[in-house]
Amino acid sequence: MVRFISAHRERWGVEPICRVLQVAQSTYYAAVSRPLSARRQRDEHLKLEISRVHRDSEGSLQGFQRKGIKSHVQAITEFLDQGPVLFPNAIILALSPRARFTQTRGEKPGGDVKSCEAGTLRIPLPNDGPKAAWIVDGQQRSIALSQAQNKSFPVPVVAFVSEELSVHREQFILVNKAKPLDPRLINELLPEVDTAFPRDLSSRKIPSELVNLLQTSPDSPFQGLIKRLSEDSRIAVITDSALIKAVRNSINSALGALAPYKATPENPADVDAMYRTLVAYWTAVRRVFPEAWGRPPTESRLMHSAGIEAMSLLMDRIMSRAAPGTDLLLHATESLARIAPYCRWTSGRWAELQRDWNEIQNVGRDIKLLSGHLARLDHMHAFAKVA
Secondary structure, eight states: OHHHHHHHHHHHOHHHHHHHHTOOHHHHHHHHHSOOOHHHHHHHHHSOBOOBOEEOTTOOEEOOBOOOOHHHHHHHHHHHTSSSOOOSSOEEEEEOTTOEEEEOOSSOOSSOGGGOOOEEEEOOOOSSSSOSEEEEEOHHHHHHHHHOSOOOSOOOEEEEEOOOHHHHHHHHHHHHTTTTOOHHHHHHHGGGOOSOOOHHHHHHHHHHHHHHHHHHOTTOTTTTTEEOTTOOOSSOOEEHHHHHHHHHHHHHSTTOTTGGGSOOSSSOOOHHHHHHHHHHHHHHHHHHOTTTTTSOTTTOTTSSHHHHHHHHHHHHHHHHTOOTTOOHHHHHHHHHHHHGGGOOSSSSEETTTTEEGGGOOSSHHHHHHHHHHHHHHHHHHTTSOOO
16 A cells, blocks of 8 residues: 555655545555664665666766666566566576585486586675675566565576676676667776677777767867766767767778778777877867857757767868878868858758758758768868968
8 A cells, every 4th residue: 555655646646645545644654754674674785786877976987787767667566466477587696706506416407417507506695795696687677576565476597606897797788789778878888898799899899988088088078068878967968879870980981080090900999099080170170169069959950969970971071181290180170160151050041951950850861961061061162271
């Protein structure tokens, strides 16, 4: 009864629910304010630890689990409480090295005995300090399990032994690669894990690392402006996935400004050179378009995902024609200044595109139109003198 009222109080209010259920409000409030029993406190302490993804006070990435989805947890809880059911999928745990396995003596099971052993797993439950285990996959199922009334069904568990956060992150990424996990979360975790990933994940690691540097480095024009799942920022306006995609395309394109610095069979990738190129170009963008920089996408299409991708394609043209030894910031500033009078990021109408500034959307057609227009402007004015 108490749990039902708590689950629906935000929608209906405590007083109307209690009136319909003929329960005194004082009874409900007394129940929710009652201190936890010794048994409940012990259960809370022994709960498996969920390592939420977040940034600490110094900006370092902590944890790896996405934030719980309340509606999903509620749906699982209702499923578990509806009757005799099987628990949906196994929970994957990382056990503390203090866990001990004792093989059973006597007759061995038939079949492939090399793949399994029968025995007893003993998991010590500490009174304080590190938890007995960490949830690598199945956090929402675990929360639902703690809230379910039906506690009688068995829960399948797959576990490995490790206290290393990097190992937990690695397994979390690999387990969720084939599941509908937010790619933005994987992108944030990739730079924190030093391991060999499948090719599709490996190709995302350097772009993710570069975007992390752009978000955190004091010399970056993007510092603090990139929206990430691990941060709740009021000033962030650029979606991290848009910038990661733009960087990745520049690296992989044969004509990309970052392509000369990617790894070869003889040499590793020159991430520092990539970062310097990005900082020089985007600092120039901020300098040439100050009225459009740092504003929400609804107020500036330069900060919109469509603008970020189109301007990144323009970066490939501009930065690729810089001669060795050129001042990259000056080169980019002069090139962008030539086309600035024809750009409409915050007001007006793109004459050649026949689009108002805020009609540009993050769809392939609009990005192609905008990037093509910027390329033509650059071609027309590339060698004109800056006023």
